[in-house]
Amino acid sequence: MSKHVLVVSSSPRKGQNTDLVTDAFIKGLESAGHTAYKLNVGTTKVNGCIHCMQCYKNGPCAQKDGMTPFYEEYEKADMVVFASPIYFWHINAQMKAAIDRMYALYIGKRLVKKETAMILVAGAPEESVFKNALEFYNDVIIGQLGWQDKGTFFVNGTTRPGYDIESYLKKAFDFGASIK
Numbered sequence: 589m590s591k592h593v594l595v596v597s598s599s600p601r602k603g604q605n606t607d608l609v610t611d612a613f614i615k616g617l618e619s620a621g622h623t624a625y626k627l628n629v630g631t632t633k634v635n636g637c638i639h640c641m642q643c644y645k646n647g648p649c650a651q652k653d654g655m656t657p658f659y660e661e662y663e664k665a666d667m668v669v670f671a672s673p674i675y676f677w678h679i680n681a682q683m684k685a686a687i688d689r690m691y692a693l694y695i696g697k698r699l700v701k702k703e704t705a706m707i708l709v710a711g712a713p714e715e716s717v718f719k720n721a722l723e724f725y726n727d728v729i730i731g732q733l734g735w736q737d738k739g740t741f742f743v744n745g746t747t748r749p750g751y752d753i754e755s756y757l758k759k760a761f762d763f764g765a766s767i768k
């Protein structure tokens with residue numbers, strides 16, 4: 589069955605690792621007959637939640653900024669994918685701001701359970717660099733929100749000599765193509 593996938597990517601660097609791997613993943617999705625909408629919250633301004641509680645009263649969100657398309661696309665999406673670079677052993681602030689802004693849906697009980705996946709990109713080679721981001725994904729997105737995990741994808745060693753993005757692009761494409 590074909591899905592509509594909202595892909596939230598949070599690197600501020602266009603044409604770099606997270607961006608390129610996300611695009612390869614989307615090409616894989618499309619090759620399998622799915623449609624995707626890519627929202628880059630790293631290159632557009634997404635403010636943090638200001639706890640104004642308008643979403644609780646009238647919804648969906650008082651702030652109009654780079655997050656606005658998220659709310660529209662969310663309604664249509666079967667699956668939401670988060671793609672973040674690792675900054676200080678965690679998802680970056682841009683991704684956290686976007687996830688905090690999902691409160692506008694959560695508080696009004698409009699945060700319908702979706703399928704989900706996470707793509708993480710780190711400069712360091714060791715797998716332990718993903719620990720906090722992965723815990724957050726498992727505890728909050730899967731555990732607290734109850735979304736259905738469709739997989740995680742890791743890119744590491746981007747800042748190290750010998751790093752080869754091509755092999756990751758192929759694997760990211762295959763991951764996208766494998767989504768059922």
Ligand SMILES: Cc1cc2nc3c(=O)[nH]c(=O)nc-3n(C[C@H](O)[C@H](O)[C@H](O)COP(=O)(O)O)c2cc1C
Pocket residue numbers: 599600601604605606607673674675676677678709710711712713717746747
């Ligand atoms: C503020 C900042 C903090 C970072 N912290 C980490 C870190 O804790 N661990 C790590 O492996 N790489 C860290 N990096 C490196 C990035 O994860 C790496 O360069 C990654 O490729 C960035 O994604 P991009 O290429 O898509 O922009 C950091 C980079 C920045 C700018």
